[in-house]
Amino acid sequence: xxxxxxxxxxxxxxxxxxxxxxxxxTVELGGxxxxxxxxxxxxxxxFRLLLGVTTPTSGSAMLLGNDCQSLTPDVRxxxxxxxxxHTLPAWMTAGSVKKFQQSFYPxxxxxxxxxxxxxxxxDPKQKVSGLSRGERAGLNLAMALAQSPNLLILDEPTxxxxxxxxxxFLEAVMFTETEGNTTIIYCSHQMEEIERVADKLIxxxxxxxxxxxxxxxxxxxISYWIADFGGKMPAREKIPGFLSARDIDGIHHVMVADQDKxxxxxxxxxxxxxxxxxTVNLERAVNAFxxxxxxxxxxxxxGSQG
Amino acid sequence: MFELYKSEFSRYRKWSLILLGALxxxxxxxxxxxxILEGDALQNFxxxxxxxxxxxxxxxxxxxxxKRTNNWTYLVHRPLSAHKIYAAxxxxxxxxxxxxxxxxxxxxxxxxxxFTNNVVDNRxxxxxxxxxxxxxxxxxxxxxxxxxxxxxxxxxxxxxxAVLAPAPDSxxxxxxxxxxxxxxxxxxxxxxxxxxxxxxxxxxxxxxxxAVPMSLGLAFLLMLSTAVFYHIPLFILDxxxxxxPVKGSYSYLWAEVTPAxxxxxxxxxxxxxxxxxxIKQVELADEGYISPDHWTFPxxxxxxxxxxQFALRDSTSNTSWQFSxxxxxxEGRNVTTRQRVGVVGMNGFLDSADxxxxxxxxxxxxxxxxxxxxxTTKVIYSVNFADRVLTVKFxxxxxxxFISRPQPNTKPDYASxxxxxxxxxxxxxxxxxxxxxxxxxxSLPHPVDPANITYCWxxxxxxxxxxxxxxxxxxxFGRGGTELIHAKLGGTMEMIARREYTVxxxxxxVNNFNDIVxxxxxxxxxxxxxxxxxxxxxxxxxxxxxxxxxxxxxxVLMIMFQIFSVIAxxxxxxxxxxxxxxxxxxxxxxxxxxxxxxxAFFLMNPWRVEKADS
Numbered sequence: 031x032x033x034x035x036x037x038x039x040x041x042x043x044x045x046x047x048x049x050x051x052x053x054x055x056t057v058e059l060g061g062x063x064x065x066x067x068x069x070x071x072x073x074x075x076x077f078r079l080l081l082g083v084t085t086p087t088s089g090s091a092m093l094l095g096n097d098c099q100s101l102t103p104d105v106r107x108x109x110x111x112x113x114x115x116h117t118l119p120a121w122m123t124a125g126s127v128k129k130f131q132q133s134f135y136p137x138x139x140x141x142x143x144x145x146x147x148x149x150x151x152x153d154p155k156q157k158v159s160g161l162s163r164g165e166r167a168g169l170n171l172a173m174a175l176a177q178s179p180n181l182l183i184l185d186e187p188t189x190x191x192x193x194x195x196x197x198x199f200l201e202a203v204m205f206t207e208t209e210g211n212t213t214i215i216y217c218s219h220q221m222e223e224i225e226r227v228a229d230k231l232i233x234x235x236x237x238x239x240x241x242x243x244x245x246x247x248x249x250x251x252i253s254y255w256i257a258d259f260g261g262k263m264p265a266r267e268k269i270p271g272f273l274s275a276r277d278i279d280g281i282h283h284v285m286v287a288d289q290d291k292x293x294x295x296x297x298x299x300x301x302x303x304x305x306x307x308x309t310v311n312l313e314r315a316v317n318a319f320x321x322x323x324x325x326x327x328x329x330x331x332x333g334s335q336g
Numbered sequence: 337m338f339e340l341y342k343s344e345f346s347r348y349r350k351w352s353l354i355l356l357g358a359l360x361x362x363x364x365x366x367x368x369x370x371x372i373l374e375g376d377a378l379q380n381f382x383x384x385x386x387x388x389x390x391x392x393x394x395x396x397x398x399x400x401x402x403k404r405t406n407n408w409t410y411l412v413h414r415p416l417s418a419h420k421i422y423a424a425x426x427x428x429x430x431x432x433x434x435x436x437x438x439x440x441x442x443x444x445x446x447x448x449x450x451f452t453n454n455v456v457d458n459r460x461x462x463x464x465x466x467x468x469x470x471x472x473x474x475x476x477x478x479x480x481x482x483x484x485x486x487x488x489x490x491x492x493x494x495x496x497x498a499v500l501a502p503a504p505d506s507x508x509x510x511x512x513x514x515x516x517x518x519x520x521x522x523x524x525x526x527x528x529x530x531x532x533x534x535x536x537x538x539x540x541x542x543x544x545x546x547a548v549p550m551s552l553g554l555a556f557l558l559m560l561s562t563a564v565f566y567h568i569p570l571f572i573l574d575x576x577x578x579x580x581p582v583k584g585s586y587s588y589l590w591a592e593v594t595p596a597x598x599x600x601x602x603x604x605x606x607x608x609x610x611x612x613x614x615i616k617q618v619e620l621a622d623e624g625y626i627s628p629d630h631w632t633f634p635x636x637x638x639x640x641x642x643x644x645q646f647a648l649r650d651s652t653s654n655t656s657w658q659f660s661x662x663x664x665x666x667e668g669r670n671v672t673t674r675q676r677v678g679v680v681g682m683n684g685f686l687d688s689a690d691x692x693x694x695x696x697x698x699x700x701x702x703x704x705x706x707x708x709x710x711x712t713t714k715v716i717y718s719v720n721f722a723d724r725v726l727t728v729k730f731x732x733x734x735x736x737x738f739i740s741r742p743q744p745n746t747k748p749d750y751a752s753x754x755x756x757x758x759x760x761x762x763x764x765x766x767x768x769x770x771x772x773x774x775x776x777x778x779s780l781p782h783p784v785d786p787a788n789i790t791y792c793w794x795x796x797x798x799x800x801x802x803x804x805x806x807x808x809x810x811x812x813f814g815r816g817g818t819e820l821i822h823a824k825l826g827g828t829m830e831m832i833a834r835r836e837y838t839v840x841x842x843x844x845x846v847n848n849f850n851d852i853v854x855x856x857x858x859x860x861x862x863x864x865x866x867x868x869x870x871x872x873x874x875x876x877x878x879x880x881x882x883x884x885x886x887x888x889x890x891x892v893l894m895i896m897f898q899i900f901s902v903i904a905x906x907x908x909x910x911x912x913x914x915x916x917x918x919x920x921x922x923x924x925x926x927x928x929x930x931x932x933x934x935x936a937f938f939l940m941n942p943w944r945v946e947k948a949d950s
Binding site: 045081082083084085099103104106107109114115118119121129130133134 | 405406412416532535
């Protein structure tokens with residue numbers, strides 16, 4: 031199967047700050063691929079590199095089999111991009127923006143446009159600057175999807191949308207994924223959205239790729255244990271795959287990665303008297319994964335992370 | 337691409353139309369106060385400044401709005417090549433500049449042409465074209481400042497000097513530089529408009545087209561830098577030659593505040609028997625001055641803002657006489673009724689322009705002196721409006737032509753004019769009386785090439801005039817000098833004394849710093865400016881530049897700077913891992929343009945070299 035995105039050793043530095051480091055990512059054609067990561071993880075930098083508006087410090091990136099540094103108009107026409115601001119010409123009316131955008135894409139699918147924009151209440155005579163954030167997002171998504179792209183990159187498209195608009199947006203995305211032949215890269219901080227739409231989950235952390243698998247496969251890597259250590263939990267370094275722990279009424283709730291059922295005996299050996307395995311959902315799993323190396327004032331002061 | 341152009345234009349359409357309306361309002365207001373097509377200095381400055389600053393600000397703002405990260409991605413990520421996207425943006429920019437800057441002028445000029453009796457020539461329609469090109473040049477520089485990571489793009493504004501400063505000799509020299517700059521800056525913008533704006537220009541042609549004009553600007557800035565490391569420190573230490581004049585130098589002339597002392601300084605070392613007598617005479621003499629240097633005469637079809645005078649005015653008949661470049665006649669109108677009252681041709685008054693034959697039309701555009709004189713390079717005419725008579729007031733000898741305009745002097749009372757051979761002095765009252773033919777009272781053959789004479793002081797004596805002519809380059813490049821000539825009543829001339837000032841006020845390296853840091857910059861700019869305006873002798877030709885002689889150590893410094901620049905450019909090119917073509921381009925540029933090209937290298941390349949593995 032052809033890859034729609036392929037990066038090899040992709041590194042981007044801004045002065046002394048490294049935004050992406052030896053980033054190797056392969057995204058196959060088809061499906062919805064969710065990208066999650068905390069702020070500063072390098073998601074937007076990755077998109078800018080993929081779209082060729084930033085040059086990598088080293089490494090390479092390919093989009094639909096083409097070098098991102100020399101994307102032709104033809105390739106650009108096959109890749110849609112929607113950013114979190116839903117950038118559109120604010121001085122034009124919704125109708126004229128649609129006409130304007132349509133002029134660039136011979137493959138424009140009017141049915142998709144109408145179907146998607148139908149989720150939102152967009153008046154074609156209204157200036158873009160006068161649209162609500164949800165309407166603007168809907169118009170932007172409708173146009174991006176009507177371009178019939180092979181690949182659609184959505185960078186936090188539901189940021190700032192209310193529940194209704196977000197719901198409409200997700201339905202529109204799923205409609206297109208089902209109807210069209212579009213691979214969607216969906217970047218979001220909203221886990222319930224990811225859980226709902228994603229076929230693949232890509233996790234980035236501090237410019238490094240941490241996971242690229244299905245959400246289920248990722249969740250299966252994370253296990254959640256309740257253990258009674260009689261007050262004091264052993265040092266985190268001693269717990270293999272440690273992600274996070276919470277002390278609730280003297281009982282410790284421990285989240286670990288990549289541990290099998292025998293992990294219970296590990297906890298027992300570390301002094302736990304009662305050990306109970308538990309299920310974990312995607313949101314908790316991702317949160318635990320991302321908070322593992324997240325700096326906190328305490329961790330900075332202590333010179334350790336956790 | 338056209339859709340993008342339309343979208344971009346629609347963004348600024350309202351503002352450009354507001355400016356169009358505002359300018360038309362301003363024209364209406366100004367036309368109530370004075371003839372709008374009269375090119376006075378304040379009006380010229382205001383509209384030129386509007387065109388220059390408006391274009392620059394618009395170019396910067398337009399690109400800044402696109403450059404925001406998300407806006408930029410939205411702009412460039414579409415199935416259009418970067419060149420087509422920029423063409424649409426720059427095309428919209430041109431339309432906006434056209435509507436806001438040039439169109440109001442064309443509307444106003446056409447209205448005056450169609451609905452009034454004013455003189456409206458083809459040249460009046462040319463002025464908006466000049467404003468349009470000037471404004472579009474600054475627009476392109478403004479957008480280049482934002483699009484190109486080069487930190488010295490703003491230095492390209494120096495090129496405006498060639499567009500704004502000279503009085504061009506022809507329509508070709510008027511517009512060729514502007515069109516060339518538009519072409520070059522458009523090309524540089526096309527090269528700079530790429531998805532990743534942080535990457536520097538790599539094409540050798542783009543490097544050359546960017547580095548050469550930048551180097552000219554940087555050479556000027558480097559020349560000004562002597563203020564920082566020489567002039568200002570010496571002023572602070574109170575040791576600057578301006579505060580402590582250097583005796584024996586040319587500039588010491590101005591340290592002597594009285595004419596007699598100045599004359600005494602010029603006569604130092606003279607063994608002329610009447611030297612002391614002249615110094616004594618000058619103590620009581622009236623002092624005037626004459627500039628025999630070349631003046632740019634008006635040319636047919638020149639832009640009206642270059643006119644020195646709008647019209648001759650006859651208050652008795654309440655008529656105004658304006659020269660038409662199209663008809664080559666002086667056309668008269670009643671100031672109140674605007675009715676035509678006849679024309680003046682080379683052979684005198686006519687009742688109507690329709691009666692003028694080709695022999696009646698002036699063969700050169702005359703310029704006006706006061707209210708009654710007209711002058712070309714060959715003849716000075718006086719106009720008697722009451723009797724409707726045109727008289728040849730003075731005509732130089734065959735092979736002789738005027739190089740300066742008539743200059744009235746108040747004390748002593750005389751009028752002077754310089755020809756290519758001599759300086760003539762007339763009785764002032766006679767010169768400006770329309771009924772009197774004049775002959776010069778004094779005729780002073782130019783002691784040296786008039787281009788080398790800054791001006792001549794004149795001192796009126798009982799038996800004639802003393803001329804103290806002087807110039808920084810009086811005896812040749814850098815050889816300041818004075819020459820004292822006694823012009824006696826009756827026409828005889830006697831050279832009293834010549835003096836060359838061999839002591840320099842400033843060290844040669846300060847005086848010639850621009851040549852030291854970049855000999856080629858002078859060779860590139862001065863002859864071009866001279867080509868645009870040949871009468872501006874301050875800009876040397878190639879031949880004049882080659883004839884200059886410097887002190888030997890100046891040549892050594894020139895060579896040292898060039899070698900240093902080449903070596904430094906080579907080392908920097910290696911550090912930046914430039915390819916062979918780019919390295920060769922920079923080596924040629926630094927070898928030719930020396931230090932300014934090296935500075936351009938630093939500005940046109942990243943200051944920090946990013947290493948992937950560091």
